[in-house]
Amino acid sequence: MPPLILHRVLGSPPARAVMMLSELLKLQVQFNDVKLLQGEHKTPEFKKLNPMGTVPVLQDGDFVLSDSHAIMKYLVSVYGGDKRESLYPSDVRTRALLDQAMFFNAGVFFKAFTNVTRDTFLGVVSEPTPQHIEEIESSFEVVDAYVRERPYIATDRLTIADLAAGSTAATMKVFHKPDPDRFPHCVDWVSRLEEEHVFKTIMTPGVVYFTKVMNALWKRNKENKE
Ligand SMILES: N[C@@H](CCC(=O)N[C@@H](CS)C(=O)NCC(=O)O)C(=O)O
Structure with a gap:
């Protein structure tokens, strides 16, 4: 194969x-x-x-x-x-909740993320703007509501929806961190995910790399403006 x-x-x-x-x-x-x-x-x-x-x-x-x-x-x-049922449950309503979280990630949460990267790559900004932060915070509000009733974003265990939205959330910190007083469930959920082996070995080094790239671009954009 x-x-x-x-x-x-x-x-x-x-x-x-x-x-x-x-x-x-x-x-x-x-x-x-x-x-x-x-x-x-x-x-x-x-x-x-x-x-x-x-x-x-x-x-x-x-x-x-x-x-x-x-x-x-x-x-x-x-x-x-043997991991299929756990990571992608077949129960129709549970799977619908996974889809809900993944469509939110694709259409809203990750969009708030790419609004910052797009403006950075275009040379328009040298840090996230108040408008960017506002979009990020309204996404944190949605995540906080999703994980208020359960430990993971769609059900009581880690699924592919957590990998999707969790990847956005863990990287979003480079732009803006969720305030634990306003979004306590969101903060707990991200911390829970960051304890997972795959987050430690794949997510964390990726975020370190991404931070370097963004800092270099923001520095360049700032110098070009001066
Ligand atoms: N919904 C897509 C989004 C993919 C996406 O936008 N990837 C970014 C990198 S993080 C990209 O390729 N951007 C290049 C571009 O939009 O020109 C997915 O989940 O795969």
Whole structure:
């Protein structure tokens, strides 16, 4: 069987969510580091794989799939083995709650994240703006509500929805940390996730790397403004 190939960027929260799942499932994955800063994701070759020009992208033989949420659902469905039921419960309502959290992550939470990275890459800002912070805080409010009644974002155990939204949350700290007085459940949930082995080995180093990249870009943008 040809190996799975994951086109990724270490700084990318969605790519790290897929990497954490691959590790939990002990999958053999070959990584291709896409040079985002050089625009490799916008080349015709890359767009043949993913017309959206985003990472991550998975290749499983001749099957190609983009969007981290779709990739995680696919990987756990095909290769989940005895971890499938726990990471991606089949109960219809539980699965619907996973979808709720993942659609929120894709459409709102990660959007609040990319609003900062987009403006940073464009050279427009040298730190998150009050508008960025406001968007981030309204996402923290939603997360706080989701995890108020349960220890994880969709049910009483870790699922792929926690890998998705948790990856955004753990990286969002680089821009703005949730205030424990206003968002105590959100803060507890992130701390709980950060105790997981895959967060320690994959998420934390990725966040360190991402912090360096953002600080360098903010410094450059500040100098260009002066
Ligand atoms: N919903 C997508 C978002 C993917 C995404 O936007 N990835 C970023 C990196 S973190 C990217 O490739 N950005 C490049 C661009 O938008 O030009 C997913 O979950 O995979």
